Amino acid sequence: MSDWTRGYRTDVNYTPGYYPYLNPAAHAFALLAAGWRAPQLDQPFTYAELGCGHGLSVQVHAAASHGKFYANDFMPAHIASAQVRIAAAGLTNLEMSDASFADYVDAPLPKLDAVVLHGVWSWVDDASRNDILLFLRRHLKPGGYVFVSYNALPGWAPIMPLRALLRSGQGHDSATRARDGAAFASKLLDADARWFKGNEPARAMLDRLRGLPGAYLAHEYMNDNWRLLYHHEAAAELNAAQLHFATSASMRDSLDELVLNEDQRALLAGISDETARETARDFCVNPLLRRDLYLRGGVRLSKIEQLQQLNDTTFALSMPRARVGLRIELGGVGTVTLAHDVYAPILDALRNGPADLGQIRNAIGEHNDIGTTVNAVKVLVGAGLIVPCLPRAGVTERKVVTDRFNDRVLLESLHEAELDVLASPITGGGFRLDRVERLFVFAQKRNVQELAEMAWQIMSQLGEVLLRDGEPVLGDEANLAEMRKRETQFRAEMLPLLKQLQIL
Numbered sequence: 001m002s003d004w005t006r007g008y009r010t011d012v013n014y015t016p017g018y019y020p021y022l023n024p025a026a027h028a029f030a031l032l033a034a035g036w037r038a039p040q041l042d043q044p045f046t047y048a049e050l051g052c053g054h055g056l057s058v059q060v061h062a063a064a065s066h067g068k069f070y071a072n073d074f075m076p077a078h079i080a081s082a083q084v085r086i087a088a089a090g091l092t093n094l095e096m097s098d099a100s101f102a103d104y105v106d107a108p109l110p111k112l113d114a115v116v117l118h119g120v121w122s123w124v125d126d127a128s129r130n131d132i133l134l135f136l137r138r139h140l141k142p143g144g145y146v147f148v149s150y151n152a153l154p155g156w157a158p159i160m161p162l163r164a165l166l167r168s169g170q171g172h173d174s175a176t177r178a179r180d181g182a183a184f185a186s187k188l189l190d191a192d193a194r195w196f197k198g199n200e201p202a203r204a205m206l207d208r209l210r211g212l213p214g215a216y217l218a219h220e221y222m223n224d225n226w227r228l229l230y231h232h233e234a235a236a237e238l239n240a241a242q243l244h245f246a247t248s249a250s251m252r253d254s255l256d257e258l259v260l261n262e263d264q265r266a267l268l269a270g271i272s273d274e275t276a277r278e279t280a281r282d283f284c285v286n287p288l289l290r291r292d293l294y295l296r297g298g299v300r301l302s303k304i305e306q307l308q309q310l311n312d313t314t315f316a317l318s319m320p321r322a323r324v325g326l327r328i329e330l331g332g333v334g335t336v337t338l339a340h341d342v343y344a345p346i347l348d349a350l351r352n353g354p355a356d357l358g359q360i361r362n363a364i365g366e367h368n369d370i371g372t373t374v375n376a377v378k379v380l381v382g383a384g385l386i387v388p389c390l391p392r393a394g395v396t397e398r399k400v401v402t403d404r405f406n407d408r409v410l411l412e413s414l415h416e417a418e419l420d421v422l423a424s425p426i427t428g429g430g431f432r433l434d435r436v437e438r439l440f441v442f443a444q445k446r447n448v449q450e451l452a453e454m455a456w457q458i459m460s461q462l463g464e465v466l467l468r469d470g471e472p473v474l475g476d477e478a479n480l481a482e483m484r485k486r487e488t489q490f491r492a493e494m495l496p497l498l499k500q501l502q503i504l
């Protein structure tokens with residue numbers, strides 16, 4: 001019997017995760033903002049996720065939109081647990097398969113508008129990458145797009161040896177070995193090992209790894225294969241499936257004014273070859289993970305078409321207005337303070353619910369030329385403060401499905417802390433809530449008046465207590481008092497947004 005794993009570690013299941021950058025509405029906006037024709041999401045569309053893990057992202061996206069979704073992952077345990085939720089939530093527009101990439105090439109699928117693969121390209125062997133290219137050649141429509149993420153060079157260059165340390169760990173499974181390896185790396189750091197000296201990226205990464213579950217580390221670092229790529233290498237490989245680079249799916253990374261200084265912009269402007277420019281750009285921005293959109297024969301929009309479609313796009317807050325400040329943290333790039341007179345009116349306008357670009361433009365008054373408005377919206381999307389929405393048509397039908405899906409997730413999340421996302425038929429994507437907020441939503445959906453009482457009853461039955469400033473709250477009364485405080489805040493800030501997003 002041949003080794004079906006092809007060097008991928010399958011002895012522990014992956015951690016379930018939701019990734020907003022796999023949302024077709026986010027892709028449509030990124031492509032549109034870069035001047036490419038994007039799939040029309042008010043029309044039927046087809047979408048496949050390859051190597052989907054437990055498939056939480058594809059489930060949320062299938063629940064929240066009217067496309068037809070497909071997904072595969074060769075670990076049967078991932079697909080089996082996903083299928084239980086799909087059946088319970090009645091997600092009839094999603095089919096998940098435990099086929100390998102090699103077998104999925106021959107799956108009887110319709111032609112696809114979109115194929116996404118997150119956390120796959122760098123982590124599988126050459127033969128699997130080749131199977132994926134065959135899949136894309138066979139199944140992606142002309143004009144269709146691919147989302148692909150991979151570990152990028154030069155960002156990973158100073159950090160790469162950490163993987164060797166993780167892989168040196170001992171233990172009976174990949175998760176234990178990875179954690180043991182991380183513990184050993186920490187001992188080296190504590191012993192002043194010279195490799196760590198002056199290597200801030202490696203120290204920061206080790207710090208991050210120490211807080212991550214063993215299952216995540218196992219899938220990330222313990223496979224036989226781990227390929228770091230420069231942009232020009234990824235672009236050349238994907239070109240074998242007739243794909244060309246369109247734009248980063250990360251609005252943040254693609255906004256020159258956010259992530260490049262003037263000298264960098266001038267230097268890059270002098271490079272005429274697009275692939276060489278994008279590769280050089282990675283030396284300036286230095287991302288660890290590239291998240292890109294590639295097109296198979298992309299069609300350019302005229303300026304007029306682009307503006308018309310941007311004008312029709314609706315945006316929503318991704319967190320309550322009260323929690324949004326104008327100082328934004330941009331990872332490795334630093335902190336930026338957004339201009340109050342442009343950005344605060346936009347956020348204030350969205351406080352009352354999703355708004356289209358025209359309404360947003362009115363809100364910024366004297367600065368309301370279209371260029372300023374579009375740019376401000378892109379910055380807010382890039383900063384994760386607002387999200388583009390699906391076209392409004394069909395939202396009532398979509399809400400029937402997201403309600404069923406969210407009921408199921410809320411029920412499961414009573415016992416599974418990692419299930420922290422609910423689907424919105426407005427954004428077509430997931431919305432993260434903390435444990436207590438999910439309990440409030442659970443109670444609210446049962447028309448319970450006293451949210452705090454019900455939430456505390458459930459937590460105490462499960463033997464949990466609240467945390468305040470990282471410390472456990474002790475005793476029934478103190479927990480209930482803290483819970484009531486959180487209920488007041490939830491009603492004032494979160495509840496109105498959940499209603500606008502039609503999660504409630």
Ligand SMILES: C[S@@+](CC[C@H](N)C(=O)[O-])C[C@H]1O[C@@H](n2cnc3c(N)ncnc32)[C@H](O)[C@@H]1O
Nearest residue numbers: 008051052053073074075100101118119128219
């Ligand atoms: C790092 S995980 C990423 C999972 C998911 N995309 C995510 O981001 O949460 C990679 C996934 O690819 C799957 N995989 C690896 N090799 C595969 C193959 N040859 N065929 C199908 N799935 C594969 C693994 O089972 C695993 O769930």
